[in-house]
Amino acid sequence: xxxxxxxxxxxxxxxxxxxxxxxxxxxxxxxxxxxxxxxxxxxxxxxxxxxxxxxxxxxxxxxxxxxxxxxxxxxxxxxxxxxxxxxxxxxxxxxxxxxxxxxxxxxxxxxxxxxxxxxxxxxxxxxxxxxxxxxxxxxxxxxxxxxxxxxxxxxxxxxxxxxxxxxxxxxxxxxxxxxxxxxxxxxxxxxxxxxxxxxxxxxxxxxxxxxxxxxxxxxxxxxxxxxxxxxxxxxxxxxxxxxxxxxxxxxxxxxxxxxxxxxxxxxxxxxxxxxxxxxxxxxxxxxxxxxxxxxxxxxxxxxxxxxxxxxxxxxxxxxxxxxxxxxxxxxxxxxxxxxxxxxxxxxxxxxxxxxxxxxxxxxxxxxxxxxxxxxxxxxxxxxxxxxxxxxxxxxxxxxxxxxxxxxxxxxxxxxxxxxxxxxxxxxxxxxxxxxxxxxxxxxxxxxxxxxxxxxx
RNA sequence: GGCGGUGUAGCCGAGUGGCUCAGGCAAGGGUCUGCAAAACCCUGGACGCGGGUUCAAUUCCCGCCACCGCCUCCA
Numbered sequence: 001x002x003x004x005x006x007x008x009x010x011x012x013x014x015x016x017x018x019x020x021x022x023x024x025x026x027x028x029x030x031x032x033x034x035x036x037x038x039x040x041x042x043x044x045x046x047x048x049x050x051x052x053x054x055x056x057x058x059x060x061x062x063x064x065x066x067x068x069x070x071x072x073x074x075x076x077x078x079x080x081x082x083x084x085x086x087x088x089x090x091x092x093x094x095x096x097x098x099x100x101x102x103x104x105x106x107x108x109x110x111x112x113x114x115x116x117x118x119x120x121x122x123x124x125x126x127x128x129x130x131x132x133x134x135x136x137x138x139x140x141x142x143x144x145x146x147x148x149x150x151x152x153x154x155x156x157x158x159x160x161x162x163x164x165x166x167x168x169x170x171x172x173x174x175x176x177x178x179x180x181x182x183x184x185x186x187x188x189x190x191x192x193x194x195x196x197x198x199x200x201x202x203x204x205x206x207x208x209x210x211x212x213x214x215x216x217x218x219x220x221x222x223x224x225x226x227x228x229x230x231x232x233x234x235x236x237x238x239x240x241x242x243x244x245x246x247x248x249x250x251x252x253x254x255x256x257x258x259x260x261x262x263x264x265x266x267x268x269x270x271x272x273x274x275x276x277x278x279x280x281x282x283x284x285x286x287x288x289x290x291x292x293x294x295x296x297x298x299x300x301x302x303x304x305x306x307x308x309x310x311x312x313x314x315x316x317x318x319x320x321x322x323x324x325x326x327x328x329x330x331x332x333x334x335x336x337x338x339x340x341x342x343x344x345x346x347x348x349x350x351x352x353x354x355x356x357x358x359x360x361x362x363x364x365x366x367x368x369x370x371x372x373x374x375x376x377x378x379x380x381x382x383x384x385x386x387x388x389x390x391x392x393x394x395x396x397x398x399x400x401x402x403x404x405x406x407x408x409x410x411x412x413x414x415x416x417x418x419x420x421x422x423x424x425x426x427x428x429x430x431x432x433x434x435x436x437x438x439x440x441x442x443x444x445x446x447x448x449x450x451x452x453x454x455x456x
Numbered sequence: 457g458g459c460g461g462u463g464u465a466g467c468c469g470a471g472u473g474g475c476u477c478a479g480g481c482a483a484g485g486g487u488c489u490g491c492a493a494a495a496c497c498c499u500g501g502a503c504g505c506g507g508g509u510u511c512a513a514u515u516c517c518c519g520c521c522a523c524c525g526c527c528u529c530c531a
Contacts (some may be wrong), residue, residue, distance in 0.1 A: 029460075159527075269531095270530060
């Protein structure tokens, strides 16, 4: 069965045929590092981490690139208000970004290009666009893309040039320097106090969109396979990237994937609305695995809430996974060979536009089967289901936590004392020890194979 | 205004023209346990509203209502 994904341009599920057999190249737009990451960044990063991991589990050699925008208006503004420099601001918040993504077990990209490292590539691209008549220079202002010269402009958001021209300016003031309201800056002339690079068009800095065109082509080459990002980037950012790359004569991304937003009370989570929760807060409160589980239990193209209720529920779901591992561990059962039927069901679900909710249903079906098998004493089946669960959760980057029996001498000693008390039928003493441990976040479970414990 | 999306049981969230209508969380009852915890068994209940097509619609078509996203920076 072919692997299909919902391509934003095609507006339907299409088969993913790699540029080179067995290899996939992906570019995903990363953050502008001017503030700490919020829950929305976490969702997008997790979504594409899951896709990347699944594609690798599926056998593809994936080259995954995700950029960091380290020169941009908001970084400049932040530097100005805090009295620090743009590179300092970018460094601080990029570090904060990776810190949280590491907690989430999002794998680092193969390449993390920074805008400031690719100025020369961007300038080469802009020069090509000017030479080909797709861009024009406005003295003292910068270089703009002449959108009417790119016939397919609007293909990504599925809007005609007429529609775009009509609605442009509806929400934002039009810059008089531009020939058309939809034209966008490729190069911005220097203003006092801003970071500056020399260029054929005078000192200045790149527009936002050009960096992704230049960096993706430099690192992944002509006609790379997949370009992704949050769906708020589809227009204008991604459409502009496409116009820049193709206008300069390059074959650009062959497929586009966009992941949906995180909402708060039914509205998009965003800095401007002030309704965001930082990723650090969310991970502190419910744990990174609960976050990943919550993301997995909804489809990536659907807007979701990721508040306390949702993350709390997901944390309980993760605990059901862990409980299986603990129970099997206590029974002395280790994983054997994964069940082929379940593996196939999982693959079918994931191959259908990365349907992680259906895929997780397969996982939980295996969890239930394993629990039933333990209850029934069918150890061979437990071993197989355990292998299945481990393989499938691993495919989407979700780790399983084993019981910590033997991992902490003090706790183990208390557990032993409690079991002595139980043997003597001194249940008051036994319960006192259990309550004491519970207060420290340690949960005991008495199984046929002995008492095991884990942290809540 | 333009383009697009969504409305499913207490909550989250898949999916399908009919076959016991995923999965997770929560709730009630039972089993196990000294009591718990974990687990197992059982239970309830759903497809925004109004039409239409059909033997049969939550699923297709039309209309309506509500909510959301993009059209500005944004993951």
